[in-house]
Structure formats: C-alpha cells, structure tokens
Amino acid sequence: MVIPKIKEYRIKKYSIKNRLLWAASIFMLALCLPAGAQDFRVGVVDTERVLRESAPALKAEKRIEQEFKTRDAEIKALSKQIKDIQTLLEKEGVTLSESERRNKERELANLNMNMQRTQREFNEDLNLRKHEELSIVLEIANKAIKAIAESEKYDLILQEKVYHNPKIDITEKVLQYMALEKSAAP
Numbered sequence: 001m002v003i004p005k006i007k008e009y010r011i012k013k014y015s016i017k018n019r020l021l022w023a024a025s026i027f028m029l030a031l032c033l034p035a036g037a038q039d040f041r042v043g044v045v046d047t048e049r050v051l052r053e054s055a056p057a058l059k060a061e062k063r064i065e066q067e068f069k070t071r072d073a074e075i076k077a078l079s080k081q082i083k084d085i086q087t088l089l090e091k092e093g094v095t096l097s098e099s100e101r102r103n104k105e106r107e108l109a110n111l112n113m114n115m116q117r118t119q120r121e122f123n124e125d126l127n128l129r130k131h132e133e134l135s136i137v138l139e140i141a142n143k144a145i146k147a148i149a150e151s152e153k154y155d156l157i158l159q160e161k162v163y164h165n166p167k168i169d170i171t172e173k174v175l176q177y178m179a180l181e182k183s184a185a186p
Contacts, residue, residue, distance in 0.1 A: 043149070043157040043170040050141045050171060051134060055179040060133035067129065071122055078118065082111050144177040145170075 051057050085108045093101055148170060149157050157170070 039155075041152070041154045041156075042168050043154050044161055044164040044168050045141075045145055045157060045159050045174050046169065046171040047138075047141070047159045050174055050178070051137060054137060054141065054175050056140050057134075057137045060137055064126070064129050064133060068122070068126055071118075071125075075115070075118055075122060078111065078115050082108065082115060085111065140178055140181070141174060144174050144181065148173055148177060 085104060089096075089101070089104055089108065096104065145157055145159075148154070154170075158164075
C-alpha cells in the first residue's frame with residue numbers, strides 16, 4: 001500500500017513542476033513578444049480611395065468621359081425626341097387624325113425600343129471600359145504599394161479591412177507616389 005502513495009506523490013510533484021515550467025515559459029514568451037512586435041510594421045491602404053482620388057484614376061475617368069461624350073449626347077437627343085412626341089400626343093392627340101395619331105404612336109414605340117437598346121449597349125460598353133481602366137489603375141497602385149513597402153520596410157500591407165487605426169494608414173503615401181510616377185512618365 002505504500003507504493004501507490006509514493007507514485008501518487010511523484011505524479012503530483014511532477015505535475016506541479018510541469019505546471020511551474022509551463023507558467024515560466026509562457027511568462028518569458030509574453031516578455032519577448034513585445035520586443036519582436038516592435039520590428040513588425042503593418043500598413044493599410046484604402047483601395048476605394050485610391051480608385052477615386054489617384055492621379056491615374058482621375059485621368060482614366062476623363063478619358064472615359066471624353067470617349068463616351070458623343071454617345072451620351074446621342075442618347076440625350078433621342079430622349080428629347082421621345083419627350084417631344086409624347087408631349088405632342090398628349091396635347092394634340094385628340095385633334096390629330098386617326099392615322100396620324102397611330103403613326104406618332106408607332107414612331108414613339110420604335111424610338112423607345114431604339115432608346116432602350118442604345119442605352120443598354122452604352123451601359124455595357126461604359127462598364128467594360130471602366131473595368132479596363134480600373135484594372136490598369138489597380139496595377140499601378142499595387143506597384144506603388146510594393147515600392148513603398150520595400151523602401152520603408154513594411155512587413156505587411158493590407159488593402160481590405162473592416163477597421164484600422166489611422167496611424168497605420170498609408171493611403172496618402174500611395175496617392176503621392178502614384179502622382180509622382182505618372183507625372184514622370186511620358
């Protein structure tokens with residue numbers, strides 16, 4: 001009966017030593033973590049802001065606007081023509097002959113179909129061009145982010161976030177870098 005009690009004592013003694021060693025290890029690790037964390041640099045970039053405010057994004061927006069200006073004017077003219085016919089039918093629909101009224105209604109229906117088709121094509125082409133231009137801007141932004149990360153020795157830069165401390169936001173640096181790079185380029 002003495003032997004089981006000795007084993008029990010040794011197990012308790014060992015587990016107490018083990019627990020003390022684990023506690024000491026965790027304490028030492030906790031002391032070392034802040035020292036290592038000081039060398040770890042994190043930055044955050046607001047991608048939406050870069051796509052809105054960067055020099056390449058603004059230039060892309062102007063190019064797209066210029067490219068689609070004539071088509072937009074055509075759609076506005078078509079819309080005005082539809083409104084004019086609708087007003088004519090509302091005001092003078094009673095005084096028009098049956099055949100003239102039917103012709104105007106048919107013309108209005110054709111213009112509406114043409115307008116819808118033209119508007120749909122316009123929107124599809126516009127979205128495609130915006131996507132192309134934004135992918136170019138993102139490529140430039142990624143190069144800027146990488147250059148800033150390497151030159152300022154960042155360990156991690158995040159682009160998608162829910163919350164961040166404003167101290168680690170490097171969006172302004174990225175915008176400035178992109179403005180300088182695009183102005184230096186031909």
